[in-house]
Structures are given as C-alpha cells and as structure tokens.
Amino acid sequence: MRINQIKILIEELTKRLVKERNTYTYAREISKNQYKNLIGLCSKHLEEHTTFLSNSEHLTDIGEILSALDYILLLLNLKEKEISIEEKGTFLTSAKEQLTQAGIAFEHEDYPGVSNKLNTCIELALKDVLGIPTTIKGIKVSNVIEIMIANKIGPIEYLKEVKKHVLMDNFVKHQGMRIIEARAGNAIASSENLLKKLPKEPFKIPEEIKEKIWTGIK
Numbered sequence: 057m058r059i060n061q062i063k064i065l066i067e068e069l070t071k072r073l074v075k076e077r078n079t080y081t082y083a084r085e086i087s088k089n090q091y092k093n094l095i096g097l098c099s100k101h102l103e104e105h106t107t108f109l110s111n112s113e114h115l116t117d118i119g120e121i122l123s124a125l126d127y128i129l130l131l132l133n134l135k136e137k138e139i140s141i142e143e144k145g146t147f148l149t150s151a152k153e154q155l156t157q158a159g160i161a162f163e164h165e166d167y168p169g170v171s172n173k174l175n176t177c178i179e180l181a182l183k184d185v186l187g188i189p190t191t192i193k194g195i196k197v198s199n200v201i202e203i204m205i206a207n208k209i210g211p212i213e214y215l216k217e218v219k220k221h222v223l224m225d226n227f228v229k230h231q232g233m234r235i236i237e238a239r240a241g242n243a244i245a246s247s248e249n250l251l252k253k254l255p256k257e258p259f260k261i262p263e264e265i266k267e268k269i270w271t272g273i274k
Contacts, residue, residue: 059101059139060136062097062132066128069125073087073118076118077118082118087121088116095113098132101132102128102132150190151178154174155244157169158170158173167237171240178197178223179195182195185259186200188273198219200272200273201215202272209265214250221245221246222246
C-alpha cells in the first residue's frame with residue numbers, strides 16, 4: 057500500500073481513538089486490530105525504524121497509541137519527501153548533465169562539442185519521458201520528435217524549436233564565427249527551454265502511438 061493511502065488510514069484511526077478516549081482508557085478491540093494492521097503496513101516503508109514499530113505494536117493505552125501514530129505520521133511524511141527528492145534527482149538528470157556540458161563547450165568555442173552534447177541531451181530526455189530504455193542506442197530522435205508533434209505529445213512548439221535548432225540545423229558547418237556562435241546559442245536555448253517544459257514523470261501514451269514511436273526509433 058502506498059504511503060499516502062496509509063496516511064489516510066492513520067487519520068481515520070486517530071479520529072476513532074480520539075472519540076474512544078472520551079469513554080475508555082484503553083483502545084477497543086477493533087481499534088487495536090486496526091492499529092496493529094497499520095504497523096504492519098508501515099513496516100516496509102520504514103524499515104530503518106523496525107525497533108520502534110515492533111515495540112509500539114502491542115500498545116493498548118489510547119494516549120500512547122495516539123502518540124505513536126503522530127510519530128509514525130511524521131516518519132511517513134519524511135519518507136515521502138526523501139522519495140520525492142530522489143525522483144527529482146534522477147529523472148532527466150543525464151539530459152541536464154549533457155546540457156551543462158554543452159554550455160561548457162560553448163564557453164570554450166567548441167561548437168562541434170555543443171552540437172554533439174545537445175543531440176545526446178535531447179536523446180536522453182526523450183528516452184526518459186517516453187519510457188525508452190537507455191540501453192537502446194542510436195535512436196532516430198528526429199523521427200521520434202516528428203511522431204510526437206504529429207500526435208500532439210508534449211510541448212509541441214518547443215519540440216519544433218529543438219528540431220529546427222538542434223537536429224536539422226547543423227550550425228557547425230556554417231562559415232563565420234559570429235554566425236556559428238549565434239546558432240549554437242539558439243540550440244542551447246531551445247534545448248534548455250524544452251527540458252523546462254517536459255513533465256516530472258513519463259508521458260502516459262496510448263498503445264497505438266507507442267507502437268508508432270517504437271517503429272520510429274529504429
């Protein structure tokens with residue numbers, strides 16, 4: 057059971073126990089059973105707090121149970137924050153690292169490096185949001201973006217900008233330092249803007265469109 061669901065059960069049991077406390081010192085049988093069940097549900101999410109949970113499992117005094125539930129709720133809230141931080145730290149991280157590297161290449165006027173890093177950045181970002189394993193190498197990013205645009209998946213205008221400035225516009229072949237620099241700057245900007253608009257988790261895509269995407273990556 058998910059943490060948010062367990063928290064709802066804790067809130068409901070707490071309300072029941074507060075009502076019982078007006079009449080009883082010790083929790084009634086149904087409340088005790090619900091409490092023990094909650095301890096069991098929490099154990100897989102709070103493995104590092106096994107000692108506390110084990111010692112709390114057999115409490116019967118309503119006041120002590122309420123105190124334990126308050127502490128368990130605090131632990132679950134902290135666990136949720138920890139999970140959230142971990143997820144934010146991993147999703148699109150590789151793509152963002154490549155974008156950073158492209159910026160470094162730009163500062164050193166390494167424009168072929170900018171192009172390479174941005175192409176990798178976009179490929180990794182699309183793999184994350186479309187659920188494509190990173191072990192699949194050499195996907196046809198341009199094809200995938202075309203399919204996304206045609207089926208209105210994701211931030212369409214930003215995908216078009218990336219296609220224009222990163223994938224189709226090979227700025228490193230143009231003559232003239234200022235022209236190359238401007239094109240490289242546009243490519244970095246369009247990639248950065250796309251990453252900001254992408255969701256925090258993979259898109260939910262209909263099966264028929266998934267098939268098109270999987271066909272397009274080859």
